[in-house]
Amino acid sequence: MAAPDTSMRTAPADSSAAENSAASPYASGIGGQPASAAPPVAESGAEKLDASVVARRQSHRSLLFVAGLLVIAIAAWGCMQIAFAANADDRIAVITDSEGATQRIPLSENGSYPVETALGTNVVAIENGEVHMDSADCPGHDCINQGAIGSAGEIIVCLPHKLIVSIEGGTDEGASAIDTVAS
Numbered sequence: 001m002a003a004p005d006t007s008m009r010t011a012p013a014d015s016s017a018a019e020n021s022a023a024s025p026y027a028s029g030i031g032g033q034p035a036s037a038a039p040p041v042a043e044s045g046a047e048k049l050d051a052s053v054v055a056r057r058q059s060h061r062s063l064l065f066v067a068g069l070l071v072i073a074i075a076a077w078g079c080m081q082i083a084f085a086a087n088a089d090d091r092i093a094v095i096t097d098s099e100g101a102t103q104r105i106p107l108s109e110n111g112s113y114p115v116e117t118a119l120g121t122n123v124v125a126i127e128n129g130e131v132h133m134d135s136a137d138c139p140g141h142d143c144i145n146q147g148a149i150g151s152a153g154e155i156i157v158c159l160p161h162k163l164i165v166s167i168e169g170g171t172d173e174g175a176s177a178i179d180t181v182a183s
Contacts, residue, residue, distance in 0.1 A: 092169050093165060098118070107167070112125045131150070133165070139160060142158070152168060
């Protein structure tokens with residue numbers, strides 16, 4: 001009995017690969033691949049992901065980015081609210097009537113304050129850090145229509161009753177910008 005041949009034979013799978021490897025000066029003779037080519041590497045798990053999975057991951061990143069911006073915006077808004085609340089405590093409504101009498105009321109004290117003079121009656125109201133003219137017995141009611149004020153330097157004027165309501169204290173960036181331009 002003849003012994004089986006255990007020597008390794010390398011024969012190309014088809015004749016065209018054999019011709020290409022013989023014609024190439026870089027042929028290694030193993031499987032018809034050039035010697036400079038790297039052997040095939042098994043694909044990793046990340047390379048096997050299809051386009052839909054990659055798109056889903058990118059959309060998750062976009063959502064996280066938007067959520068992060070939203071958190072930053074809410075934190076900034078909260079800081080501004082705290083700063084304005086602290087600022088409201090040191091602002092004062094100054095009410096000056098036609099006779100020169102002055103009342104100074106902190107904007108932190110909500111309430112209605114009637115002001116009676118020989119020219120008429122006005123009711124000044126302070127609510128949530130702002131002051132407005134609640135009622136007046138003057139013609140036209142322009143002082144009521146002026147709305148609420150809350151920043152330093154703002155005023156409400158009732159001309160028929162010669163009444164002025166102004167805000168003092170706090171920080172006033174708007175007035176300082178006007179002062180800078182004026183000087």
